[in-house]
Amino acid sequence: MGIESGLLEQINTFYQELSELKKQVLKQHRINEAQLKILTELKIEALSLKKLALSLTTEKSTLSRQVASLVKSGWLIKEQSADKRMQFISLTVFGKESLIKIEEQLKQPWTSLFHTWSEEEKQLLSILLGRVTRSLHQQKKVKD
Secondary structure, X not given: OHHHHHHHHHXXXXXXXXXXXXXXXXXXXXXXXXXXXXXXXOOOOOEEHHHHHHHHOOOHHHHHHXXXXXXXXXXXXXXXXXXXXXXXXXXXXXXXXXXXXXXXXXXXXXXXXXXXXXXXXXXXXXXXXXXXXXXXXXXXHHHO
């Protein structure tokens, strides 16, 4: 049991450090985690509020407030469809550039962490994390 508790402690510490980094990056860019999810969802294409709400499994009213805040701060823009019956939400140039910066900042610790690892070591970690994930899902099923 000693090895397992030490491993759990290390995983928890690592997760807390990554969570803190994410908080700092989001604070620097003056957005929250829910807003980051919206921006990430709109990275590929413009979406209607309805499709965005479905994709994020968020209530339209809640999402509407978050989108309005992002529009006001210059991250997003709302555009009418050609027939003016629908409104699409997309990233502004500022939003696209800032999202790229955020993603780079969040990716940087991983890049520096694994830069000395061989491809085999990275693959092994991936396999082990997959096993952990499967074990967690199995435990959850047993509890449900």
